[in-house]
Amino acid sequence: MKKTLLTLLACLTLTSALAQKPRPDAFPPMDDSLAPKSLTMATTLDEMYRWDRYPTYEVYVEMMNHFVETYPELCRLDTIGTSLRGRLILCLAMTGTDDNDIYRPEFFYSSTMHGDEITGFYFMLRLCDTLLASYGTSPQITSLLDRTRIYINPNANPDGTYAGGNSSVSRSMRYNANYVDLNRNYPDPFGSVSLDTLQCENKAMIAYVSQHRFELSANIHGGSEVMNYPWDSFTSRERRHEHADWWEAVCKRYVDTCRQHSRSIFTDVNSQGYIEGGDWYVISNGRQDYMNYYQHCHELTMEVSSDKKLASESLQRYWNIQGDALINYIKEIHSLADTIPHDTTSGDTTHVGISQHSTLNSQLSVYPNPTRGEVFISTGDGIRRIDLSDRPAGVYILNVKGRHYKVIKL
Numbered sequence: 001m002k003k004t005l006l007t008l009l010a011c012l013t014l015t016s017a018l019a020q021k022p023r024p025d026a027f028p029p030m031d032d033s034l035a036p037k038s039l040t041m042a043t044t045l046d047e048m049y050r051w052d053r054y055p056t057y058e059v060y061v062e063m064m065n066h067f068v069e070t071y072p073e074l075c076r077l078d079t080i081g082t083s084l085r086g087r088l089i090l091c092l093a094m095t096g097t098d099d100n101d102i103y104r105p106e107f108f109y110s111s112t113m114h115g116d117e118i119t120g121f122y123f124m125l126r127l128c129d130t131l132l133a134s135y136g137t138s139p140q141i142t143s144l145l146d147r148t149r150i151y152i153n154p155n156a157n158p159d160g161t162y163a164g165g166n167s168s169v170s171r172s173m174r175y176n177a178n179y180v181d182l183n184r185n186y187p188d189p190f191g192s193v194s195l196d197t198l199q200c201e202n203k204a205m206i207a208y209v210s211q212h213r214f215e216l217s218a219n220i221h222g223g224s225e226v227m228n229y230p231w232d233s234f235t236s237r238e239r240r241h242e243h244a245d246w247w248e249a250v251c252k253r254y255v256d257t258c259r260q261h262s263r264s265i266f267t268d269v270n271s272q273g274y275i276e277g278g279d280w281y282v283i284s285n286g287r288q289d290y291m292n293y294y295q296h297c298h299e300l301t302m303e304v305s306s307d308k309k310l311a312s313e314s315l316q317r318y319w320n321i322q323g324d325a326l327i328n329y330i331k332e333i334h335s336l337a338d339t340i341p342h343d344t345t346s347g348d349t350t351h352v353g354i355s356q357h358s359t360l361n362s363q364l365s366v367y368p369n370p371t372r373g374e375v376f377i378s379t380g381d382g383i384r385r386i387d388l389s390d391r392p393a394g395v396y397i398l399n400v401k402g403r404h405y406k407v408i409k410l
C-alpha cells in the first residue's frame with residue numbers, strides 16, 4: 001500500500017510536468033472562416049439515410065427513435081442523461097433475439113465527448129443502422145448480436161456539437177456549455193476531480209456505466225488518426241498496462257483492416273497507427289483511464305480522422321475505410337475472454353484466479369470481467385454467474401449443479 005502511494009506521488013509529480021506538453025487536439029477550435037469546407041446537414045431522416053451529411057440535432061434524435069420503432073425486437077433507447085442545455089445524451093442498446101441462456105458480455109461505444117470531433121458521431125449512427133439492418137441476413141453480425149449486448153452512444157457532448165444551434169455543426173466546439181473539457185473532468189488513477197466539479201454530462205455517464213458491466217469499450221475522438229490504448233496517465237515505462245500485448249494486437253487488427261481500403265490511413269502520429277496513450281502525451285482526468293481504472297473495463301481511445309470536422313463529402317469514404325474495423329472491434333470482446341490470462345495480478349485491482357478442481361472434468365469457462373470478482377461457469381446448459389466481488393481473497397469451492405469448482409480469489 002505504501003509502495004503504491006509512493007509510486008502514485010512520484011507519478012503525480014511527473015504527470016504535472018508532462019501535462020504542460022501541448023496536446024495536439026487541445027488547441028481552441030479554428031475559426032471556420034479560415035478553413036472553409038462543406039458541413040452539409042440532413043434536415044430530414046430521408047436525407048440522413050443518404051449517409052453523406054451530418055444530422056441536425058432534431059434528425060439525430062429522430063433517427064435514434066426510428067431505430068427502435070423499426071427494430072423493436074433488437075434494440076431499445078436509453079437516455080444516459082441531459083446536457084447542461086437540456087439536450088439528450090442517448091444510447092442505443094442492442095442485442096439479438098436468440099433467446100438463449102448464454103451470458104452476453106456488454107460492449108460500449110461512445111463518441112464525440114469533444115463536441116467538434118464529429119466523424120465518430122456520424123460513424124456511430126451508421127454503425128447502429130448497419131448492425132440492425134444486417135441482423136438475420138449477415139451471419140457474422142447476427143452471431144455478434146446474439147452473443148453480445150452492444151451499447152452505442154453517438155454523442156456524449158451534444159451542447160458542444162450544436163454550440164451554434166441545433167441546425168448546424170459548423171460552430172461545434174470541443175467543450176461543453178460550461179466551457180469545460182469533458183475529457184479532463186473524470187476521476188483518474190490520481191483521483192483529482194472532486195464531485196462538485198464533475199460536469200453534468202460526465203456525472204450522467206458515470207452513473208450509466210456504473211449500472212452496467214462493460215467489458216470492452218472505445219471512446220471515439222478526432223484530430224488525429226491513431227489508436228490510443230491505456231494508460232493515458234502513465235507512459236509505458238512508468239506503468240505498462242497489464243494487457244498491453246493484447247491491446248497492441250487489437251489495435252493492429254483495427255489498423256490492418258482499415259489499410260485494406262486505404263494505405264495512408266492512421267499514419268499521422270506514427271507508422272504503425274497505434275500508441276500507448278502516455279507515450280504519445282500524458283493527460284490527467286481522461287475518460288479512458290477512468291473506465292479502465294475504476295470501472296475495470298477495457299477502453300481505448302480511437303482517433304478516427306485527422307480532420308475533426310471531416311467535410312461531409314469525405315464521410316462515405318471514411319466509413320468505407322473503417323466500417324468493417326469498427327464492427328470487428330466489437331468482436332474483440334470475445335477475444336478478451338479467450339486471450340487474457342485469468343490469473344494475472346495487479347497492485348490496484350482485485351483479480352480472480354481460477355483453476356478447475358483437478359478431480360473433476362466438467363468444463364469451466366471464465367468470462368470477463370474477472371477483475372470485478374465475477375466468475376461465470378459454463379454448465380453445459382447455461383451460464384451460472386457467481387459474484388465474489390464483496391468477498392475477501394481466498395479459496396472458494398463452488399457447487400454448481402452437483403459439480404465442484406475451486407475458485408481462487410487473489
Ligand SMILES: [Zn+2]
Nearest residue numbers: 025114221222
Ligand atoms: Zn478529442
